[in-house]
Each structure stands twice: as C-alpha cells, then as structure tokens.
Amino acid sequence: MRISLVVFTLLGFTSPAFAAKDAAKDAGSASTHVALIRMQEAIKDTKDGKKAEETLKKEIEDRQKKLQADGEKIQKAMEDLRKQGMVMDEKSRAEKEATIQRQVQGFEESKMRNQQEFQKRDQEISEPIIKKLRSIVGQIAKEKNYTLVIDTGSVIYADAQDDITDEVIKRYDSKK
Numbered sequence: 767m768r769i770s771l772v773v774f775t776l777l778g779f780t781s782p783a784f785a786a787k788d789a790a791k792d793a794g795s796a797s798t799h800v801a802l803i804r805m806q807e808a809i810k811d812t813k814d815g816k817k818a819e820e821t822l823k824k825e826i827e828d829r830q831k832k833l834q835a836d837g838e839k840i841q842k843a844m845e846d847l848r849k850q851g852m853v854m855d856e857k858s859r860a861e862k863e864a865t866i867q868r869q870v871q872g873f874e875e876s877k878m879r880n881q882q883e884f885q886k887r888d889q890e891i892s893e894p895i896i897k898k899l900r901s902i903v904g905q906i907a908k909e910k911n912y913t914l915v916i917d918t919g920s921v922i923y924a925d926a927q928d929d930i931t932d933e934v935i936k937r938y939d940s941k942k
Contacts, residue, residue, distance in 0.1 A: 801912040804931040812938045818891040
C-alpha cells in the first residue's frame with residue numbers, strides 16, 4: 767500500500783532533531799525517554815490497514831483496466847491510420863490524426879486524474895487509521911513515561927528495545 771507522505775503532516779511530526787531538542791529543553795535537567803515507531807508499518811499491518819490496502823488495490827485495478835482498454839483503442843486507431851494513411855486524402859488523414867491526438871491527450875489527463883484521485887482516496891482511507899494510531903501512541907507514551915516518540919523513517923540508528931510499533935499494532939487491533 768502506498769500510504770502517502772502526508773502521514774508526516776497528519777502526524778504533526780517535526781524534525782526529530784528539533785523535537786528532541788525542544789523536549790529536552792522542556793524537561794529541564796530530566797532525562798529524555800525516547801520511543802520509536804515504524805509508522806508506515808503500523809498503518810499497513812493493522813487489520814484496518816490491510817483492509818484499506820485491499821480496497822485501494824481493487825479500486826486501482828478497476829481503473830487500470832479501464833485505462834488499458836482506452837489505451838488499446840488508441841493503439842488500434844493509430845495502427846488503422848498507419849495502414850490506411852497512404853490511401854486517405856490529406857483532409858481525412860489530418861482529421862483522423864487530430865482525433866487520435868485528442869484521444870491521447872484525454873488518455874494522459876485521465877491517467878493524471880486517476881493518480882490524483884488515488885492519492886486523495888488513500889488519504890481518506892488512511893486518516894482514521896492514523897488518528898487512532900496517534901491516540902494509542904500517546905497512551906503508550908504516557909504509560910511508559912516517554913517524553914518523545916519518533917518515527918523511524920527519520921532515524922539513522924536506534925536500539926530496537928525502544929521500538930513500540932508491535933505494541934501499537936496489537937492495541938490498535940484489539941480496540942474496535
């Protein structure tokens with residue numbers, strides 16, 4: 767599933783360096799207790815995430831089938847023009863070329879529109895999952911006294927014992 771990079775925006779994460787610095791400053795001399803989460807993995811590995819992935823996959827396949835059919839029609843029209851172009855008068859051939867060109871342009875616009883709609887749909891389906899995950903992350907952070915939870919997508923190195931992803935997924939799936 768291609769969950770968009772909007773996740774970072776929706777999660778409200780800032781750069782980990784800035785977040786850690788701010789957390790340390792707010793905590794004064796207290797130590798910072800940091801946890802990690804593999805958010806993309808958490809999203810896609812929850813039951814809802816898997817269901818969302820299947821839904822998106824089906825929608826994409828349906829749209830791709832239609833685009834493929836449209837592309838095949840254009841290919842056939844181009845092939846017909848290539849075969850018949852030599853025997854057609856100039857005006858008819860120019861009209862046929864213009865028609866094919868409009869079809870190609872419409873096809874490209876459809877591809878772009880489908881991509882934009884897919885991204886929007888991806889965001890719509892992912893948003894409630896992300897919201898629930900954020901709540902669970904907050905609960906775990908409070909329970910275990912974490913002062914900071916960072917998405918591993920921005921981390922170069924971290925000890926695996928600080929990763930709460932599996933716990934977040936388990937709690938998510940247990941709450942309905």
